[in-house]
Amino acid sequence: MERVVSVDLGATSLKAALIDRTGNILCRKTIATSKAGRAAIIEQMVTVIQDLARGESVKAVGIGTPGFVDSKMGSVLLATNIPGWSGTHLAHTLQEHLGLPVVVENDANAAALGEAWKGAGQSLESFIMITLGTGVGGALYSRRTGLLSGSGFRGGEIGHAILYPGGAACACGQKGCVEQYLSGHVLEANYLRRTNKRLSSAEVLAAAAKDDVARGIAERFAFDLAVLITSLQNIFDPAGFVIGGGLVHWRATWWSWLDRNVREQCVHGGRVCLLPAATGNDAGLYGAAYLAFSNLMGAL
Ligand SMILES: [Zn+2]
Structure with missing residues (x-):
């Protein structure tokens, strides 16, 4: 099978991951991303892909990467989270190394495709994907028209929607971006500033049941996320929201608060459908595989 x-x-x-056409993950590898810049990361990618492809009938490669991505050219236009990654002609470079067709997409867009194919989005005609990890990503997906990538491949970048005008400075150059309030990185920094103790964002959210500082941070997180969802619901009226990323694993502490906040804040949208991502941390892998199959080998 292909x-x-x-x-x-x-x-x-x-x-x-090595994935077949029906979406089975046959083999996988996870490594720490190199901090040594573009060339080192590309070398890591080539090695991992060649390891997984060895002895298999691999026909194509799909990549999800942080940043604004020109998905037609397969280039990373701007990436603030990985030093030196902006301006990488990723598809072209990997194709030269691998001799296989390569398709590249923004990571949150890939996650949305993964959830549409194999996850919580399967039942939705349209949805907005929100990924809550080290940073905040987003994607707008409709089964009829696919991803809304925008006129300059910046569509769905809800991490850089303004949540608090004039607020915290963002690496993108704006002030008050969503990412400065809802990212795991910021939850960790807030906890450290108020307690002098270093916890991971997962630990902060998990501690919310018994630690007052953590609870305050998690409550604010749920409130701010509801503000974002209310705006998006009123602008796009999607059939639902699929919320993924690492922080969703720790939703036992904040999901009900989010639900209550959305019901209180979003009074015009009817019942807003909120779903946790069902493919967990694999959404991006499924989505990049889906793209590789559908763009390079014909629709699934
Ligand atoms: Zn920003």
């Missing part, structure tokens, strides 16, 4: 290798690049880890 197979592809998909890669989900993050600032902290690089995940890759």
Whole structure:
């Protein structure tokens, strides 16, 4: 059976998988993303892809990467989370190394495709994907028209929607971006500033039941996320929201608060459908594989 290798690049880890046409993950590898810049990361990708493809009938490669991505050219236009990654002609470079067709997409867009194919989005005609990890990503997906990538491949970048005008400075150059309030990185920094103790964002959210500082941070997180969802619901009226990323694993502490906040804040949208991502951390891998199959080998 035809197979592809998909890669989900993050600032902290690089995940890759060998996937068949029905969406079975046959083999996978996860390594820490190199901090040594562009050439080192590309070398890591080539090695991991070649390892997974060895002895298999791999026909194509799909990549999800952080940043604004020109998905037609397969180039990373701007990436603030990985030093030196902006301006990488990723598809072209990997094709030269691998001798296989390569398709590249923004990581949150890939996650949305993964959830549409194999996850919580399967039942939705349209949905907005929100990924809550080290940073905040987003994607707008409709079964009829596919991803809304915008006129300059910046569509769905809800991490840089303004949540608090004039607020915290963002690496993108704006002030008050969503990413400065809802990212795991910011939850960790807030906890450290108020307690002098270093916890991971997962630990902060998990501690919310018994630690007052953590609870305050998690409550604010749920409130702010509801503000974002209310705006998006009123602008796009999607059939639902699929919320993924690492922080969703720790939703036992904040999901009901989010639900209550959305019901209180979003009074015009009717019942807003909120779903946790069902493919967990594999959404990006499934989505990049889906792209590799559908763009390079004909629709699934
Ligand atoms: Zn920003």
